[in-house]
Amino acid sequence: MKKNxxxxxxxxxxxxxxxxxxxxxxxSAADAMFGSKHRFRCSFLTDSKGVPEGTMKIIDEGCxxxxxxxxxxxxxxxxxxxxxRSVTLSGGEKLWFHPSCTMQRSAAAAxxxxxxxxxxxxxxxxxxxxxxxxxxxxxxVYLGFGQNANGNPDKKLWIIKCPQDAGKDVFQPxxxxxxxxxxxxxESSIWPLNLTYGLNFDQINEASDAECVHNGAAVxxxxxxxxxxxxxxxxxxxxxxEDELISFLSQGAGLKIDIPKFDSLxxxxxSDELGNISxxxxxxxxxxxxxCPSVSAYLAAINKKxxxxxxxxxxxxxxxxxxxxxxxxxxxxSGYTVxxxxxxxxxxxxxxxxxxxxxxxxxxxxxxxxxEIRPDISFTIRTIGNE
Amino acid sequence: MNDERxxxxxxxxxxxxxxxxxxxxxxxxxxxxxxxxSSDLYLQDNPLxxxxxxxxxxxxxxxxxxxxxxxxxxxxxxxxxxxxVIAMVDECEQAAGLSSSDEIVCSERSFNMHxxxxxxxxxxIMKNSFxxxxxxxxxxxxxxxxxxxxxxxxxxxxKDSHD
Numbered sequence: 001m002k003k004n005x006x007x008x009x010x011x012x013x014x015x016x017x018x019x020x021x022x023x024x025x026x027x028s029a030a031d032a033m034f035g036s037k038h039r040f041r042c043s044f045l046t047d048s049k050g051v052p053e054g055t056m057k058i059i060d061e062g063c064x065x066x067x068x069x070x071x072x073x074x075x076x077x078x079x080x081x082x083x084x085r086s087v088t089l090s091g092g093e094k095l096w097f098h099p100s101c102t103m104q105r106s107a108a109a110a111x112x113x114x115x116x117x118x119x120x121x122x123x124x125x126x127x128x129x130x131x132x133x134x135x136x137x138x139x140x141v142y143l144g145f146g147q148n149a150n151g152n153p154d155k156k157l158w159i160i161k162c163p164q165d166a167g168k169d170v171f172q173p174x175x176x177x178x179x180x181x182x183x184x185x186x187e188s189s190i191w192p193l194n195l196t197y198g199l200n201f202d203q204i205n206e207a208s209d210a211e212c213v214h215n216g217a218a219v220x221x222x223x224x225x226x227x228x229x230x231x232x233x234x235x236x237x238x239x240x241x242e243d244e245l246i247s248f249l250s251q252g253a254g255l256k257i258d259i260p261k262f263d264s265l266x267x268x269x270x271s272d273e274l275g276n277i278s279x280x281x282x283x284x285x286x287x288x289x290x291x292c293p294s295v296s297a298y299l300a301a302i303n304k305k306x307x308x309x310x311x312x313x314x315x316x317x318x319x320x321x322x323x324x325x326x327x328x329x330x331x332x333x334s335g336y337t338v339x340x341x342x343x344x345x346x347x348x349x350x351x352x353x354x355x356x357x358x359x360x361x362x363x364x365x366x367x368x369x370x371x372e373i374r375p376d377i378s379f380t381i382r383t384i385g386n387e
Numbered sequence: 388m389n390d391e392r393x394x395x396x397x398x399x400x401x402x403x404x405x406x407x408x409x410x411x412x413x414x415x416x417x418x419x420x421x422x423x424x425s426s427d428l429y430l431q432d433n434p435l436x437x438x439x440x441x442x443x444x445x446x447x448x449x450x451x452x453x454x455x456x457x458x459x460x461x462x463x464x465x466x467x468x469x470x471x472v473i474a475m476v477d478e479c480e481q482a483a484g485l486s487s488s489d490e491i492v493c494s495e496r497s498f499n500m501h502x503x504x505x506x507x508x509x510x511x512i513m514k515n516s517f518x519x520x521x522x523x524x525x526x527x528x529x530x531x532x533x534x535x536x537x538x539x540x541x542x543x544x545x546k547d548s549h550d
Contacts, residue, residue, distance in 0.1 A: 294528060337529040354524060354532060361516045365509070368490040371498060373509050374540040377517075382531045 144210025
C-alpha cells in the first residue's frame with residue numbers, strides 16, 4: 001500500500017469502505033474492506049457517537065466529483081447532482097432495485113422488466129434518502145495491526161475524528177507517523193485534554209504502532225443510503241427514486257383503458273396515418289395495459305401490417321408489444337383469451353366492444369335497406385368454460 | 388294464378404318462418420316458395436310490377452338462395468316449368484332480376500303497407516348476423532355471448548327514399 005502525504009489516494013477508490021460501523025463507543029468489531037484482497041477491521045479511537053452505520057469514504061484527490069459534492073455537506077448540491085443522474089420513466093425500462101428499496105418489486109412487474117445486475121439495467125431504483133450523510137471534515141485514519149479475537153495479528157483501521165473547534169492547536173496527525181508518535185507530539189499540549197470525545201486507551205495502546213494514512217475529510221453514508229456509493233463510484237449510472245417509481249406506477253394504475261380511451265385508440269390505430277398509429281401505440285404503452293391484456297393486444301394488433309416496420313422508437317412500446325406477444329409473425333386471427341378476472345374487471349369495456357360490433361352490423365344492414373333499424377337487443381357475456 | 392289454391396295470409400311470423408326455411412335446405416327453400424306463391428302477398432294483380440307494394444318483399448325472399456341460373460336450374464330441374472314456383476321465380480327474374488344481396492329497397496308506400504313483414508326481414512337478417520357475430524366473438528375473445536333481440540323498430544329513410 002503506497003502512501004503519500006495525503007494518504008492512500010490511489011488505493012482508496014476501490015474501498016468498499018467501512019461497513020457496519022457500530023454506534024457503540026469505541027467499537028472494534030466493524031469490518032472494512034479495501035480492494036478485493038485486503039480485509040481490515042476498523043476501530044474508532046474517539047467517540048463514534050453520531051457516526052452512521054454504513055459506509056465511510058475518505059475524500060482525497062482520487063475521489064470523483066460526486067464524492068466531493070457529498071463531502072461538501074451541501075444538500076442542494078447533492079440533490080442537483082443526483083437529479084442529473086435520474087431518468088424519466090416511460091415504462092418498459094429494465095430496472096435494478098437496490099436492496100435498501102422497500103417497495104414490492106412485483107408492483108413494478110407489469111410495467112418494467114427486472115435486471116439481475118445493475119450493469120444490465122437502464123436505471124437503478126434507489127430510496128430517496130440522500131440526506132443520510134455525515135461529513136467529517138477533519139479526521140485521521142491509522143492503518144496497522146491489532147489483535148483479533150484469538151489474539152492473532154489483524155489488520156485494522158483506527159479512525160479519529162478531530163475536533164473542529166480546537167483552533168490552531170487542533171489535533172493534527174501527520175501522514176506516516178504512528179499513533180505513538182502523534183500522541184508524543186501532543187501529550188504535553190492538548191492531548192488528550194482538548195479531545196472532548198474521550199479516548200479509549202486500550203485501543204490506543206493496541207494502535208500505537210499504526211501509521212497515519214489519512215488526515216482530512218471523510219464521508220459517512222448511512223447504511224440505508226449506501227446506494228449513493230454506487231452512484232458516486234460510477235457503478236450506478238442512472239437512477240430512479242423509489243417514490244417516483246411508486247408515483248409512476250400509481251399513475252399508471254389510474255390510467256386504465258376505459259371506453260373513451262378504447263374508442264380513441266381504436267380510431268388512431270385504424271388510421272391510415274402512421275403518425276396516428278405511432279401516437280396510439282405510445283399512448284397505449286403509458287396506460288395500464290397489462291391489466292387487460294386481451295383488449296390491449298387487440299388494439300395494438302390493429303393495422304399491424306401497416307406499422308410493423310415503423311414501430312415507434314420507445315422502450316415502453318417495445319416492452320409492451322413483447323409482453324403482449326405481438327411479434328412479426330403473430331396473427332391476430334388466432335384471437336385472444338379473455339380470463340374471467342379480466343372480464344370481471346373490464347366488463348363494461350367488453351360490453352362496449354360487443355355493442356360496437358352489433359351497431360356495425362346493424363348499420364351495415366340498414367345501409368342496404370330503405371329503412372333505419374333500431375333494435376331492442378340485450379346480450380350476456382361469459383368466458384368459455386365458466387358456464 | 389291458380390285460383391283454386393287456398394290463399395295463405397303472410398304475416399310477420401310466417402314471414403320469419405319462410406326466411407328461415409329459405410336458408411335451411413333446398414327442400415326448405417322450395418317449400419317456402421310454394422307457400423309464398425300461394426300467399427295473399429303474391430296472389431294479387433301484378434305482384435311484381437314496378438308499382439306493386441309487394442314486389443320488394445317477394446323479390447327479396449325469392450333471392451334468399453338465388454345463386455345464378457345454373458344453380459337454380461340444378462335445384463329446380465326436376466320440377467315442371469309450369470310449376471307455380473318456377474313460374475314465380477321466372478316471373479320475378481323477368482320483372483326485376485334476382486339478387487342474393489341483402490339489399491331491400493322499397494317505397495314508403497310499400498314500407499307502410501307491409502311494415503310487419505319488413506320488421507320480420509330486418510329481425511331475421513339481424514339474428515343471422517348476430518349468429519355470425521357470436522362465432523366471431525368466440526374465436527376472437529374466447530367469450531360466449533348470448534344475444535336476445537326482442538324487437539327491431541323500423542323507420543323509413545325520408546331523405547334517402549328509394550321511391
